[in-house]
Amino acid sequence: MTDAIARTEIAVDATHMFHEAHEASAAVARQLAANDAAITRLAATLRQNPPRFIVTSARGSSDHAATFAKYVFETQVGLFTASASPSVTSIYAARQNLDGALYLAISQSGKSPDLVRHAQSAKAAGACVIALVNDADSPLAQIADGVIPLHAGPEISVAATKSYICSLSAILHIAARWREDAVLLDALFAVPAALRAGWPLDWTPLVDGLADARNLFVIGRGFGFGAALEAALKFKETCGLHAEAFSSAEVRHGPMAIVGKDFPVLFFAQRDDTWDGTLELAREFRRRGARVWVAAPGADADPLPIVETSHPACTPLLAIQSFYRAANALSIKRGRNPDVPPHLLKITETV
8 A cells, every 4th residue: 555545544533633623622712711810911011011013923833823913913902013034133143123122922832943042132132022832831931021821732733723723812812901802802702612613614615626726825814814824834734735825905916817717716804894805806706717715704605614703803713723624634635644744843943
């Protein structure tokens, strides 16, 4: 029996990726309960001594969480939020002026040397360093001014799932307490139940439709753009499928020229001010004959279903969990093992 054939015989519900994505509801509930007091104290400090701006530092899936953080903090707290390039410190040894900045380092392992070195440099440059990490004893956590544990629990599959969702929930938790936003907080504390309700939802049309695909676009905007980036990475990582992520605004600046008959496009949408424009673009691509799937709560024709939430910022947590389940199934359908993508390790230590 060849290795390729052996991989196709993996049961869809037997992978670590499947079980870890399924565990996201329990992990988020555990995180919210464990972190609420500490995040409430952090939020009080941030209101008393507001930072001048926010800097994020992350790699891979955690960097997609940082993209989500940009939209959350800029819309909910009103502070400019930018992504740092760790190589500015780790390779170029350039000093930055970060006096008065809030620096959020997001990492599952907290071990990558470039992230640790950049956080150390940021701290020396005057930033308040807060680490969002799954390993609260990691080198990154040890040098931070404060630590928000992700409480995702062990994650064995190379593909991050529940740790990514826990990164999003921690970001929302900070924003909700910082702003003292009861609506967002209530919506966030309802997420674990919504994740449980959303797990059985059927995304088979996406799995079947991409079984033989070679390329696709993944589109999102605002809160949903990070989910688009994360989905594109998982398509490459677990399914061997080349995918590019775009904002529904940015894709109009050139990339949409190649969207024609039978070209596959996956959209993520949430019910906010980006809703109408994102769905209209999906309809435009359908009119061109593209193969379009829309992951949205009750949207458009033949959507990929998502549980409704009372705040649009919570929608990406539900959408990406359903996507993870579909990506796991698609990986196996394409003769792969999503837990052990070729050439990849669980912990990537860049310098």
